[in-house]
Amino acid sequence: xxxxxxxxxxxxxxxxxxxxxxxxxxxxxxxxxxxxxxxxxxxxxxxxxxxxxxxxxxxxxxxxxxxxxxxxxxxxxxxxxxxxxxxxxxxxxxxxxxxxxxxxxxxxxxxxxxxxxxxxxxxxxxxxxxxxxxxxxxxxxxxxxxxxxxxxxxxxxxxxxxxxxxxxxxxxxxxxxxxxxxxxxxxxxxxxxxxxxxxxxxxxxxxxxxxxxxxxxxxxxxxxxxxxx
Numbered sequence: 001x002x003x004x005x006x007x008x009x010x011x012x013x014x015x016x017x018x019x020x021x022x023x024x025x026x027x028x029x030x031x032x033x034x035x036x037x038x039x040x041x042x043x044x045x046x047x048x049x050x051x052x053x054x055x056x057x058x059x060x061x062x063x064x065x066x067x068x069x070x071x072x073x074x075x076x077x078x079x080x081x082x083x084x085x086x087x088x089x090x091x092x093x094x095x096x097x098x099x100x101x102x103x104x105x106x107x108x109x110x111x112x113x114x115x116x117x118x119x120x121x122x123x124x125x126x127x128x129x130x131x132x133x134x135x136x137x138x139x140x141x142x143x144x145x146x147x148x149x150x151x152x153x154x155x156x157x158x159x160x161x162x163x164x165x166x167x168x169x170x171x172x173x174x175x176x177x178x179x180x181x182x183x184x185x186x187x188x189x190x191x192x193x194x195x196x197x198x199x200x201x202x203x204x205x206x207x208x209x210x211x212x213x214x215x216x217x218x219x220x221x222x223x224x225x226x227x228x229x
Contacts, residue, residue, distance in 0.1 A: 014172040027054035061164035063093025073098035080106040101179035174198040
């Protein structure tokens with residue numbers, strides 16, 4: 001989603017305006033495709049799910065509206081998702097709500113994750129965004145900790161799309177914090193790096209300049225969603 005490769009050739013100041021422009025100019029164009037393959041050696045199967053710009057923009061407004069009902073602008077939200085399209089919707093939903101996204105890989109059921117605990121203590125999130133399935137797993141393993149810290153978990157895949165109409169757009173400055181990217185913690189406690197809308201747009205511009213993507217080009221990624229790419 002390059003900030004300059006579009007029909008009007010405008011330079012955007014934040015990711016919210018950029019996505020809304022894409023949804024207006026190319027609503028039915030595919031913004032992201034997720035490919036998955038079963039792990040069964042005897043019966044391998046693959047599936048494909050797509051998200052258009054219009055669908056992504058509406059899902060972002062839906063999640064943003066829910067966030068506006070629960071947390072204040074500038075607060076943090078942990079994003080705990082299995083690979084898939086819902087992470088992208090939640091990430092954009094945070095940007096639409098002015099909430100700082102904190103992407104983290106979800107823990108395995110029944111296991112305590114020291115990295116997740118360290119990030120939670122450092123980021124002090126007001127809410128966890130996740131899927132209904134992972135939310136149930138979190139309640140089983142971290143329910144008491146979440147309750148004592150006053151952190152609620154919101155299953156974004158259960159939110160009705162009608163909620164999108166309740167979203168209130170606010171001013172987003174280029175230097176507003178977009179998300180916190182935490183280090184692996186392999187050599188110490190995980191440390192959060194602050195990434196602004198300007199940082200994101202600049203990085204996208206560099207990628208666009210380097211690869212010279214034409215409109216409608218498709219890129220393939222297999223990095224985990226919580227990676228800084």
